[in-house]
Amino acid sequence: MEPAIKYRLIKKEKHTGARLGEIVTPHGTFKTPMFMPVGTQASVKTMAPEDLKEMGAGIILSNTYHLWLRPGEDIVEKAGGLHKFMNWDRGVLTDSGGFQVFSLAKLRDISEEGVAFKSHLNGEKLFLSPEKAIHVENALGADIMMSFDECPPFFESYDYVKKSVERTSRWAERGLIAHQNPATQGLFGIVQGAGFEDLRRQSARDLVGMDFPGYSIGGLSVGESKGEMNRVLDFTTPMLPEDKPRYLMGVGSPDALIDGVIRGVDMFDCVLPTRIARNGTTMTSQGRLVVKNAKYSEDFRPLDPKCDCYVCKNYTRAYIRHLIKADETFGIHLTSYHNLYFLINLMHQVQDAIEQDNLLEFREAFFEEYGYNEN
Numbered sequence: 001m002e003p004a005i006k007y008r009l010i011k012k013e014k015h016t017g018a019r020l021g022e023i024v025t026p027h028g029t030f031k032t033p034m035f036m037p038v039g040t041q042a043s044v045k046t047m048a049p050e051d052l053k054e055m056g057a058g059i060i061l062s063n064t065y066h067l068w069l070r071p072g073e074d075i076v077e078k079a080g081g082l083h084k085f086m087n088w089d090r091g092v093l094t095d096s097g098g099f100q101v102f103s104l105a106k107l108r109d110i111s112e113e114g115v116a117f118k119s120h121l122n123g124e125k126l127f128l129s130p131e132k133a134i135h136v137e138n139a140l141g142a143d144i145m146m147s148f149d150e151c152p153p154f155f156e157s158y159d160y161v162k163k164s165v166e167r168t169s170r171w172a173e174r175g176l177i178a179h180q181n182p183a184t185q186g187l188f189g190i191v192q193g194a195g196f197e198d199l200r201r202q203s204a205r206d207l208v209g210m211d212f213p214g215y216s217i218g219g220l221s222v223g224e225s226k227g228e229m230n231r232v233l234d235f236t237t238p239m240l241p242e243d244k245p246r247y248l249m250g251v252g253s254p255d256a257l258i259d260g261v262i263r264g265v266d267m268f269d270c271v272l273p274t275r276i277a278r279n280g281t282t283m284t285s286q287g288r289l290v291v292k293n294a295k296y297s298e299d300f301r302p303l304d305p306k307c308d309c310y311v312c313k314n315y316t317r318a319y320i321r322h323l324i325k326a327d328e329t330f331g332i333h334l335t336s337y338h339n340l341y342f343l344i345n346l347m348h349q350v351q352d353a354i355e356q357d358n359l360l361e362f363r364e365a366f367f368e369e370y371g372y373n374e375n
């Protein structure tokens with residue numbers, strides 16, 4: 001049977017582990033490396049689908065944990081699935097809920113069966129197993145689904161992480177068996193193992209043996225340093241098959257995206273651009289710009305003079321600052337749009353650099369202008 005998700009490796013960059021590719025989904029084919037906007041509750045905050053298309057978004061995320069709790073997967077299923085529900089006809093990816101339980105829910109207890117916890121909305125006692133998570137993702141209808149995993153704290157003990165990796169592999173197997181729509185929904189395995197090379201190898205070996213159509217690198221962007229993240233990526237991505245997409249979960253900032261691509265990552269997601277936009281912080285080629293600062297009150301330049309997005313072509317720092325200060329929601333729509341465009345466009349520039357085999361020069365120039373000092 002035709003797999004729901006296919007990856008085509010187009011070109012490897014000559015001097016790094018970076019790849020130019022494309023991911024084929026039932027809702028379109030998208031170039032990689034790519035940044036995926038996060039729409040946790042079936043909406044990328046303040047963005048209409050038309051905005052997301054205009055900025056070049058291909059695949060957007062939603063969360064199983066949130067949508068299971070509210071409005072419930074049965075309502076989304078009755079609507080015809082997430083694409084119909086939110087009027088989005090390109091790609092959708094759902095995270096499986098494990099991470100969200102650990103980062104949101106109170107009082108939880110993890111066992112071989114799954115995770116018992118209390119809803120962050122109303123304190124209701126709930127239980128999420130690999131089978132339940134996969135069935136919710138089947139009902140939501142995303143093109144790409146995540147396996148149900150445990151994301152252990154990065155600095156947990158070796159013994160804890162080893163046991164967690166082994167359970168996550170057993171959960172991945174149970175998820176594959178429970179998966180009801182493999183022809184239309186691609187299920188990714190999630191590699192864990194914290195900062196331990198041998199546990200990452202064990203996790204990768206287990207999951208690659210189950211032949212998933214794509215692999216996520218989990219357990220990162222959980223408070224470890226960028227140096228630690230890059231060290232883990234250095235030895236983890238080569239453990240994964242070249243002909244399958246690699247998705248680094250929860251990342252991130254411009255420098256982390258570029259350094260992830262250099263280490264062979266194809267897909268990224270993060271709430272960062274929309275999260276910081278809501279308090280008036282924007283990403284520009286010259287670094288971060290906190291547009292609500294008083295110094296921009298009569299600054300009639302665009303957020304980023306080098307940006308060609310809808311916001312930078314039509315609005316000024318002074319106007320956006322005014323809207324944010326006046327608590328006009330149009331203000332955070334403009335900062336959110338620009339920040340998402342900034343990261344999506346950054347990936348397009350990275351694709352060009354891979355094409356031209358000058359990604360390291362691009363990195364150097366971008367870091368210099370953005371103001372990243374080498375850590």
Ligand SMILES: Nc1nc2cc3nc(NCCc4ccc(CCO)cc4)[nH]c3cc2c(=O)[nH]1
Nearest residue numbers: 095096099151218219220221249250271272275
């Ligand atoms: N299933 C699964 N999902 C994950 C989601 C993740 N998301 C992250 N990091 C996001 C961290 C993050 C959270 C908020 C902000 C905004 C401002 O601070 C930025 C980054 N790491 C992650 C790891 C996993 C994982 O192993 N398994």
